[in-house]
Amino acid sequence: MAETNGHTSRPRVLIPEKVSPDGLRLLQETLDVDEKKGLTPDELKDIIGEYDALIVRSETKVNAQLLAAGKRLKVVARAGVGVDNVDLEAATKLGVIVVNSPQGNINAAAEHTIALLMAVARNVGSASVSIKSGKWERSKLVGVEVKGKTLCVLGLGKVGLTVARAAGGLGMNLMAFDPYANPSLAASANVELVSSMDELLEQADFLTIHTPMIASTKGIIGASELSKMKKTARILNVARGGIVDEKSLLEAIEAGTIAGAGLDVFTAEPPQPGDTASKLIEHPSVVATPHLGASTVEAQENVSIDVCTQVISILSGQLPRSAVNAPIILPEEYRTLQPFVTLLEKMGSLYTQHFGQNNSTQRLRTTFELVYEGTLASTNNTKPLFASLVKGLVSPVTSTDSLNINIVNAELVAKERGILISESKSRENLEQEGYSASVTLKVRLDPRSPSASRRGNPIEGEQSSQRKTKIQDQIITGFVVNNQPYISRLGRFSCQFVPTGTLLICRNYDEPGKIGVVGERLGKAGVNIRFMSVAPIEQNGNNGGGLTVDGHEAKENEALMILGVDKPVDEEVRKSLIAGDGVVEASVVLL
Ligand SMILES: NC(=O)c1ccc[n+]([C@@H]2O[C@H](COP(=O)([O-])OP(=O)(O)OC[C@H]3O[C@@H](n4cnc5c(N)ncnc54)[C@H](O)[C@@H]3O)[C@@H](O)[C@H]2O)c1
Ligand SMILES: O=C(O)[C@H](O)COP(=O)(O)O
Numbered sequence: 314m315a316e317t318n319g320h321t322s323r324p325r326v327l328i329p330e331k332v333s334p335d336g337l338r339l340l341q342e343t344l345d346v347d348e349k350k351g352l353t354p355d356e357l358k359d360i361i362g363e364y365d366a367l368i369v370r371s372e373t374k375v376n377a378q379l380l381a382a383g384k385r386l387k388v389v390a391r392a393g394v395g396v397d398n399v400d401l402e403a404a405t406k407l408g409v410i411v412v413n414s415p416q417g418n419i420n421a422a423a424e425h426t427i428a429l430l431m432a433v434a435r436n437v438g439s440a441s442v443s444i445k446s447g448k449w450e451r452s453k454l455v456g457v458e459v460k461g462k463t464l465c466v467l468g469l470g471k472v473g474l475t476v477a478r479a480a481g482g483l484g485m486n487l488m489a490f491d492p493y494a495n496p497s498l499a500a501s502a503n504v505e506l507v508s509s510m511d512e513l514l515e516q517a518d519f520l521t522i523h524t525p526m527i528a529s530t531k532g533i534i535g536a537s538e539l540s541k542m543k544k545t546a547r548i549l550n551v552a553r554g555g556i557v558d559e560k561s562l563l564e565a566i567e568a569g570t571i572a573g574a575g576l577d578v579f580t581a582e583p584p585q586p587g588d589t590a591s592k593l594i595e596h597p598s599v600v601a602t603p604h605l606g607a608s609t610v611e612a613q614e615n616v617s618i619d620v621c622t623q624v625i626s627i628l629s630g631q632l633p634r635s636a637v638n639a640p641i642i643l644p645e646e647y648r649t650l651q652p653f654v655t656l657l658e659k660m661g662s663l664y665t666q667h668f669g670q671n672n673s674t675q676r677l678r679t680t681f682e683l684v685y686e687g688t689l690a691s692t693n694n695t696k697p698l699f700a701s702l703v704k705g706l707v708s709p710v711t712s713t714d715s716l717n718i719n720i721v722n723a724e725l726v727a728k729e730r731g732i733l734i735s736e737s738k739s740r741e742n743l744e745q746e747g748y749s750a751s752v753t754l755k756v757r758l759d760p761r762s763p764s765a766s767r768r769g770n771p772i773e774g775e776q777s778s779q780r781k782t783k784i785q786d787q788i789i790t791g792f793v794v795n796n797q798p799y800i801s802r803l804g805r806f807s808c809q810f811v812p813t814g815t816l817l818i819c820r821n822y823d824e825p826g827k828i829g830v831v832g833e834r835l836g837k838a839g840v841n842i843r844f845m846s847v848a849p850i851e852q853n854g855n856n857g858g859g860l861t862v863d864g865h866e867a868k869e870n871e872a873l874m875i876l877g878v879d880k881p882v883d884e885e886v887r888k889s890l891i892a893g894d895g896v897v898e899a900s901v902v903l904l
């Protein structure tokens with residue numbers, strides 16, 4: 314119960330946008346609900362102080378000023394997925410939990426993709442405009458059938474998989490590229506997972522985009538990618554504007570090297586007259602809709618019930634299911650576990666970026682062993698550590714708005730991604746190491762398995778055909794000293810570095826001159842080195858049995874160079890390091 318003027322009253326919820334009534338009925342049982350549409354930002358700011366919860370869609374800008382004025386505010390709920398209209402940092406600082414509905418509109422978005430697929434194939438948009446203007450144009454508007462054609466899915470997550478299943482029902486051949494997809498889910502939907510985007514582009518009659526919008530996917534389909542596609546290919550985007558570069562797409566359609574597109578999302582929404590998106594929308598070979606992916610009665614019901622249930626949970630003191638900024642850690646555990654929570658997230662992210670990025674077939678669908686060592690072994694509640702590892706493993710490949718991992722949902726997210734994590738404890742005393750607790754993340758690779766040689770293993774690299782190298786377990790160990798997380802082992806190398814910022818990690822032959830080569834190349838590229846650490850091969854423990862990829866004895870003459878740099882190292886520079894003498898492999902990670 315909330316206190317108002319000394320009287321106890323029911324908590325109050327403000328809803329300034331159109332949200333389906335199904336969830337609101339649930340709220341009304343225990344809460345006071347005010348629906349007030351059409352408020353100006355100032356009017357909203359004037360009254361927000363009277364409310365405990367705010368429920369919005371994409372139109373209300375929940376900025377820092379509004380949040381600061383919401384003195385009683387405990388939760389902001391987004392009836393949908395995207396939280397780009399909510400200042401998450403300000404909400405977190407103020408202790409306001411932000412929740413959304415990551416599942417509620419998946420089917421709607423997938424069905425809308427199918428609607429655009431058929432509309433693009435059969436010229437439905439142009440035909441409708443033509444007949445409404447009194448014309449009867451039949452021969453000009455001959456379409457193509459989708460049956461027997463190849464639908465290529467970029468990003469086989471929740472929406473991508475649902476689209477694939479539906480397109481299978483239309484008799485389409487299905488292919489996907491998603492380095493982190495769950496292969497058994499792909500197989501169950503008859504989707505062939507390919508190991509490179511180029512392969513996908515070459516095969517596509519229709520290419521449908523379902524990745525999140527993150528730094529690595531911004532403009533991922535640009536002029537070079539479009540030039541690899543068939544002239545008859547058509548592109549669909551119901552994910553986010555900007556994943557397909559609008560200028561390149563317009564040029565390709567105008568040049569006739571891409572046959573058409575179905576677009577629901579745009580870089581700026583609504584597009585402004587004269588901008589590239591508007592020119593695309595006007596083009597007769599493009600079918601466009603104004604971000605309608607989630608706009609079905611059913612999806613709006615789902616998201617409404619989903620977020621309203623979470624508002625009720627939070628206002629009654631429980632944890633929500635899908636909090637974007639939910640605590641991974643409860644206040645009472647904060648002091649002891651927080652540094653390890655940070656460490657585990659960094660280790661997970663390091664794993665995905667370092668061990669995953671050199672080979673496009675690397676998948677998260679792996680069995681991880683997580684060992685808590687020293688005093689950490691006496692922790693009864695490892696849930697926050699587990700959740701934090703899952704968050705770290707997945708976050709480099711998922712957008713923050715669709716991924717809200719916390720202690721409530723971590724196991725479910727891991728299961729959905731095909732990630733298996735076994736936890737164990739080792740009470741070995743670590744005091745002689747200079748710290749009391751550490752944690753090790755391990756993925757066991759079988760040298761006899763053909764997949765081991767294709768798994769992004771850092772031991773085998775782009776030069777592995779020239780010099781024989783060993784298949785090793787993928788291991789990361791970390792520890793905490795004075796609340797500061799450190800990494801002490803990476804693969805078979807013994808190291809000590811703080812996992813933060815942009816790091817360039819080079820595996821090189823342990824010979825003179827290698828540091829100079831890398832330093833000079835970075836200098837030429839204008840990249841400043843903040844710190845550097847050289848990691849020799851770990852002397853203790855399991856260093857493997859000296860087997861090469863093809864079973865021969867290997868030389869132990871390698872080291873790892875870890876450089877903290879002041880800005881991202883671009884792909885050209887990274888590749889040029891490997892092309893030079895002595896660097897076998899280089900990865901860039903952002904922690
Ligand atoms: N138009 C709409 O109204 C609407 C509605 C719902 C969702 N969406 C959007 O649809 C998209 C997909 O949503 P979802 O819920 O399926 O997300 P998801 O997180 O379940 O799936 C995204 C998939 O993309 C993959 N991926 C990431 N980077 C990749 C890369 N570089 N190459 C290939 N695959 C990559 C991930 O591994 C993941 O499997 C998001 O952008 C979301 O915002 C739009
Ligand atoms: O992020 C979302 O949930 C979708 O893109 C739809 O947003 P909407 O609620 O503004 O339709």
